[in-house]
Amino acid sequence: MSRFSFDLAATDGAARTGVIHTARGDIRTPAFMPVGTAATVKAMLPESVADTGADILLGNTYHLMLRPGAERIARLGGLHDFMNWRKPILTDSGGFQVMSLSELRKLSEEGVRFKSHIDGSEHMLSPERSMEIQHLLGSDIVMAFDECPALPADEAEVARAMRLSMRWAERSKQAFGDRPGHALFGIQQGGLSHELRGESAEKLKAIGFDGYAIGGLAVGEGQDAMFATLDFAPAMLPADRPRYLMGVGKPDDIVGAVKRGVDMMDCVLPSRSGRTGQAFTRRGVVNIKNARHADDPRPLDEACSCPACRNYSRAYLHHVFKAKEIIQSMLLTWHNLQYYQDLMADMRAAISAGEFNAFEAKFNADRAAGDIEPL
Secondary structure, X not given: OOOOEEEEEEEEOOEEEEEEEEOOEEEEEOEEEOEOOOOOOOOOOHHHHHHOOOOOEEEEHHHHHXXXXXXXXXXXXXXXXXXXXXXXXXXXXXXXXXXXXXXXXXXXXXXXXXXXXXXXXXXXXXXXXXXXXXXXXXXXXXXXXXOOOOOOOOHHHHHHHHHHHHHHHHHHHHHHOOOOOOEEEEEEOOOOOHHHHHHHHHHHHHHOOOEEEEOOOOOOOOHHHHHHHHOOOXXXXXXXXXXXXXXXXXXXXXXXXXXXXXXXXXXOHHHHHHHOOEEEEOOEEEEOOOHHHOOOOOOOOOOOOOHHHHHOOHHHHHXXXXXXXXXXXXXXXXXXXXXXXXXXXXXXXXHHOOOHHHHHHHHHHHHHHOOOOOO
């Protein structure tokens, strides 16, 4: 089985483009990972997700350990076979969900004891158990177990959580072992603090990982604070390894992150927004629920190649949303995922050509122009 590796092809300022090589295929960077939390990208077939240009999906340790169970998935051939996705899968460690979703959690040096938000059953998630679950799932990219405090938080609390996460990172590396063809990413923590981020990065580099994530952002701090942190945090991590910004985000968040040296991102936003009538386009967000679309024969975005734009009008999409037809979620989710993958492809091309600043200027100008009313 081939080993995990990363080839950096071109840079433009801090922005980077390259290829992550895995045993299950290549991942072109910058890459956006659609989120398949519970072994499915909601309202999408796996082959439809692949058709948008996605090279990798994200699954979730916390949700899959609770339902249907990692051991069951392993008996059924692993997550790739279980969900019929043949390309790479990254699984997050469950640390964020334990903090944000579970009930009656008790944090200790060992890990986190918690009660399921589904049925109240009690579980223990530790670095070792997180590695075991992700191994059972067959994840191509495994995330170290960490604690992610919500922001704002005082610096002492952020420092405590970061240092615990670094101790857990070391245990994650030990538990992960040597698995050719699979990769383990460490997660930088430290909130908005330059000093704490630097301490975290140095510890992670000393442990040694296949890639490095920037955690603890997009947790309530706002875009300005996130960008201010990304002005220094990615550069603290090794330049020859992928850099993954977790849980981001909106299209302008993604462009700003890539500009600052981020290679990988994930977010539930394109699929969640599709289910609530929000469509991302070159000219900003279109709310298909609005009455102005009821007689509009135009596509959502005339430059988009997805089935929603090729085959259906805004009027139809408005109708099926109002009628609460399931096809509405399918079509708008497909469109949003296509928009995100097209955005990543455009950035890869711009970086390769040394034209990222021109790309960013056009991206901002198109969004500022807004969605055009029908004549």
